[in-house]
Amino acid sequence: MRFTKMQGLGNDFVVIDGIRQRVALDTAMIRRLADRRYGVGCDQVLVAESPTHPEMDVRYRIFNADGTEVEHCGNGVRCLALFLHDEGLVEGREFAIQTDAEPAVVRLLDDGQVTVNMGAPRLEPAEIPFQAAARQTLYPLDVDGETLQIAAVSMGNPHAVLQVEDVDTAPVERLGPLIEQHSAFPKRVNAGFMQVVDRGHLRLRVFERGVGETRACGTGACAAMVAGRVQGLLDDEAEVALTGGKLRLRWAGEGEPVWMTGPAVAVFQGEWPGS
Numbered sequence: 001m002r003f004t005k006m007q008g009l010g011n012d013f014v015v016i017d018g019i020r021q022r023v024a025l026d027t028a029m030i031r032r033l034a035d036r037r038y039g040v041g042c043d044q045v046l047v048a049e050s051p052t053h054p055e056m057d058v059r060y061r062i063f064n065a066d067g068t069e070v071e072h073c074g075n076g077v078r079c080l081a082l083f084l085h086d087e088g089l090v091e092g093r094e095f096a097i098q099t100d101a102e103p104a105v106v107r108l109l110d111d112g113q114v115t116v117n118m119g120a121p122r123l124e125p126a127e128i129p130f131q132a133a134a135r136q137t138l139y140p141l142d143v144d145g146e147t148l149q150i151a152a153v154s155m156g157n158p159h160a161v162l163q164v165e166d167v168d169t170a171p172v173e174r175l176g177p178l179i180e181q182h183s184a185f186p187k188r189v190n191a192g193f194m195q196v197v198d199r200g201h202l203r204l205r206v207f208e209r210g211v212g213e214t215r216a217c218g219t220g221a222c223a224a225m226v227a228g229r230v231q232g233l234l235d236d237e238a239e240v241a242l243t244g245g246k247l248r249l250r251w252a253g254e255g256e257p258v259w260m261t262g263p264a265v266a267v268f269q270g271e272w273p274g275s
């Protein structure tokens with residue numbers, strides 16, 4: 001089975017063409033592909049498939065390193081867009097990618113960056129999903145004997161966003177797994193640690209559901225932007241500085257999509273023995 005190793009700000013992927021080759025991936029195989037000692041190594045495995053929706057060009061499926069299939073991946077959809085274009089699987093530099101969340105409309109820019117319409121965030125607890133009686137800007141969450149104040153946002157996948165003074169000293173290792181597994185999130189959750197620098201700049205670290213801390217998280221950056229803007233801390237354009245680099249985001253407010261622009265890089269191609 002042919003694959004391409006790719007990365008977006010250090011969030012890395014094994015990308016597989018499931019259109020021109022038959023691909024049969026089970027949980028064990030996903031985990032082996034993602035394993036950084038016994039496999040190729042990546043945060044997520046992305047599989048391009050023929051679309052099941054007539055208006056879409058391609059469908060893409062996303063699997064975390066632990067083998068779980070998830071609804072969306074922001075850095076991944078930029079990398080997939082570059083992959084589809086370079087493999088000649090789509091026409092032109094602007095096309096639609098079907099995800100289990102909203103369709104992602106992507107545009108390949110001349111400078112090698114990719115702009116993506118990441119769809120509109122969902123803020124109702126039931127849509128995240130998050131157990132809360134009613135929608136609030138911030139929710140108390142009891143973790144490890146302390147009560148955190150978190151924002152809860154879905155970009156198709158669930159995010160909890162905690163504001164911190166300084167991401168460099170944020171307790172990501174300690175609180176990340178506890179938030180990820182918290183019972184108030186029935187599908188678990190990605191845990192973002194957001195430092196608002198000013199109304200146009202934020203810093204972010206993300207302990208990703210099913211992976212652990214990654215160098216960058218595209219949907220996490222979108223969720224942090226939404227959380228910051230709903231709290232009145234950010235304007236409608238922001239630069240998000242993650243460990244692996246920067247994303248530019250734009251969100252005009254509720255009901256509107258989040259636009260994300262960032263890099264996508266193909267690292268190498270390989271052949272995996274067997275299907």
Ligand SMILES: N[C@H](CCC[C@H](N)C(=O)O)C(=O)O
Pocket residue numbers: 011043044064070071072073074075076157158190208209210211214216217218219220
């Ligand atoms: N770990 C995420 C999926 C990948 C998201 C991230 N890599 C991104 O760039 O959005 C989840 O379980 O929802």
